[in-house]
Amino acid sequence: MTQPCTARDANPEAAGLDRAGRIETRGIDVVPDSERHGSPRELFAIWAAPNVSYLSFVVGAALILMGLSLIESVVVIIAGNLLWIITGFISVSGPVAGTTGSVVSRAMYGVLGNKVVITVTGWLISALYLALNWSAASVAGIGLAKQIGLPDSAALDAVVICAIAAATVLIAIYGHATIVRLYTALTVLLTIVFLVISVLVLGRTDWSYAPAEPLTGLAHFVVLASGFTIVASTPLSYGNSPDLARYLPRNTSGTAITLWAAAGAFLPSIVFTSIGAFAATTLDMSDPQAALESIMPAWFAPIFVIAVVVNTMANNGMTAYSAGLSMQSIGVPLPRVPAVLVVGIIGTVMTLFAILVFDFLATVNTMLELVVVVTGPCMAVYATDIILRRNRYDGVALHDQSRTGPFWYRGGVNWAGALATVLGAVAATLCASSSFWSGPISARMGDLNLALPVGVLGAALLYWLFSKALRTIPAGGTGAA
DSSP states (O other): OOOOOOHHHHOHHHHTTSOTTSOOOOOSSOOOGGGOOOOTTHHHHHHHHHHSOHHHHHHHHHHHHTTOOHHHHHHHHHHHHTTHHHHHHHTTHHHHHTSOHHHHTHHHHOHHHHHHHHIIIIIIHHHHHHHHHHHHHHHHHHHHHHHTTOOOOHHHHHHHHHHHHHHHHHHHHHOHHHHHHHHHHHHHHHHHHHHHHHHHHHTTOOTTOOOSSOOOHHHHHHHHHHHHHHHHTTGGGOTTHHHHHTTSOTTOOHHHHHHHHHHHHHHHHHHHHHHHHHHTTTSOTTSHHHHHHTTSOTTTHHHHHHHHHHHHHHHHHHHHHHHHHHHHHTTOOOOHHHHHHHHHHHHHHHHHHHHHHSOHHHHHHHHHHHTHHHHHHHHHHHHHHHHHHTTOOOHHHHTOOSTTSTTOTBTTBOHHHHHHHHHHHHHHHHTOBOSSOBOHHHHHTTSOOOHHHHHHHHHHHHHHHHHHHHTOSOTTSSSOO
């Protein structure tokens, strides 16, 4: 599909309604064609800034600490990050519908069923990811505060956490246009800082590294599967990608949207997660910040910490932005800005708990291993629905929540989507494994974690079968049967 001139070109004044530095006024309402603007290229920076990430170093190092060889770690990193193509693919529904993913998913779950799904995936899990990323930034910020002589105390930790959270929420409040403009600059600045770190790590990498006790047999497959799940859990967590694409012109190329969004996340994730693995071949990455700072010039350490904090603000800025929209979509009677504030407060409380109560690295691994039992099936159902409907969504019809509306289905629930997601999640749970819990099927297989392939492929197949059997998708691909 060719891409004509954008709405910004056709009507520059209309684009001013969504302008950097101005608080976005729209929530989940449909963006009219007269206000559409931009190009799919801007999605690259939107997705790159959050993924030039300190957390990538942590995840890459975790693969080595789990017992994988360097080559195996890189293969797992590439394989897991390939799932960013799903994140990019579901973005295409945003411009077509002109509304958020949390509204488009009414097509998959029905008006009432969608409220339950979005409460879990768009609100609770988003708050968990806010806490996870704020924890990463807070660990770095707290370390810097101690280095400059501030007293070590829980009060200081709380102040650092709250300051980072407040700055992040401010980005989410200003919204879409500010995110687009700001993240372009942040991508460049963060990449420069993280490339400096990469050069320092590469100079110390043990390219012949092999585990002291190489894994064999079933134990080897268990760790490979667990590592893949940890890496792949990140792309499968971003069901909000349509939110960041919904201002693009309606007839923007779907292929371009998919590839620009996926590439923006994939490339930095591959590079910097691999650097984390490289670092773990010679450094003690059980404390990633201390390990990386040990090879930096003293003057560069504060710059590194600031980059970690800024990256977290970029990551959580878009998460908090979409979580606020999700609250609106489930019927919480709050405008977008107060909704963002509520989400920010919840995420901050979770962060305080994670930092002051639990071990950070253990918290990261456990969450990433388990969250896919929910996010994997949801992403699979969303992507399958786009294929079945041929990406034909009517944003106005999706906002009709009446019993006579096209997406009320039976009792307000699209049972094809509900059953596929629940059964996919149950199957994934039975096959899941983490450091503190294993499903019965996983336990019988020596704690082999198959949650991701079982949940994703199972939910996609079930949704296709149930949609055909229940005839919930009409022949034309739009509306509901």
